[in-house]
Amino acid sequence: MFRAQNIRIHNIGPLSLNLSPGECAGISGPSGAGKSILMRAFADMEPFSGDLSLKDIPHNNFSGPEWRKKVALMPAESQWWFHTVGEHFTEEFPEEAAASLGFPTDVRNWEIHRLSSGEKQRLALLRILTHQPEVLLLDEPTANLDSLNTEKAENFILAYLNKTRSGLVWISHDPEQLRRVCHTLYKLEDGRLSRTGKVLY
Numbered sequence: 001m002f003r004a005q006n007i008r009i010h011n012i013g014p015l016s017l018n019l020s021p022g023e024c025a026g027i028s029g030p031s032g033a034g035k036s037i038l039m040r041a042f043a044d045m046e047p048f049s050g051d052l053s054l055k056d057i058p059h060n061n062f063s064g065p066e067w068r069k070k071v072a073l074m075p076a077e078s079q080w081w082f083h084t085v086g087e088h089f090t091e092e093f094p095e096e097a098a099a100s101l102g103f104p105t106d107v108r109n110w111e112i113h114r115l116s117s118g119e120k121q122r123l124a125l126l127r128i129l130t131h132q133p134e135v136l137l138l139d140e141p142t143a144n145l146d147s148l149n150t151e152k153a154e155n156f157i158l159a160y161l162n163k164t165r166s167g168l169v170w171i172s173h174d175p176e177q178l179r180r181v182c183h184t185l186y187k188l189e190d191g192r193l194s195r196t197g198k199v200l201y
């Protein structure tokens with residue numbers, strides 16, 4: 001459903017990655033290998049050459065904002081610009097989903113400046129999923145979380161994937177986590193993306 005063919009960015013690539021509906025692809029690799037840049041290219045936020053498509057529709061057929069609504073990137077550092085949590089949610093605040101990520105009902109009134117890095121990370125996840133992306137690009141989504149909240153976030157993400165049959169690319173430095181949550185595993189190193197294991201698709 002998501003196809004990236006012959007992608008080149010700076011000195012990375014050419015590389016290709018395809019996602020089937022409901023597939024989670026994990027990417028690991030040394031620091032500085034270009035994992036984040038690759039995610040930015042997939043979200044059309046970084047100049048690249050090559051072909052991207054979603055459900056066989058080339059990415060050039062979409063405007064940038066249209067593409068990014070469907071192929072949504074959650075960067076390692078989330079951005080917050082209003083005063084409170086609730087103001088960042090344009091739709092009705094997803095209370096039930098917030099509870100499943102461990103938040104009390106008044107979280108929508110919390111001021112941004114009081115949030116811990118782990119709270120920001122879980123709320124960024126909640127926010128991005130309210131837009132119902134068809135492909136989700138997660139850059140180290142649990143890097144600031146303890147093991148209990150990591151488990152909650154993993155379950156939350158996988159439940160979304162199973163329900164919507166979206167595609168997911170998950171970047172992590174934790175090989176155990178990638179083995180736990182992903183169907184296909186890749187390593188990005190020296191500009192090349194290689195399949196390293198666990199092929200269930």
Ligand SMILES: Nc1ncnc2c1ncn2[C@@H]1O[C@H](COP(=O)(O)OP(=O)(O)OP(=O)(O)O)[C@@H](O)[C@H]1O
Pocket residue numbers: 010029030031032033034035036037038
């Ligand atoms: N606009 C740019 N032009 C050239 N090189 C860049 C540009 N932006 C980032 N880089 C370099 O590309 C490399 C890859 O960076 P990137 O953040 O994608 O790495 P990463 O694999 O995600 O690393 P980490 O695991 O540490 O987060 C880095 O060496 C970075 O300095």
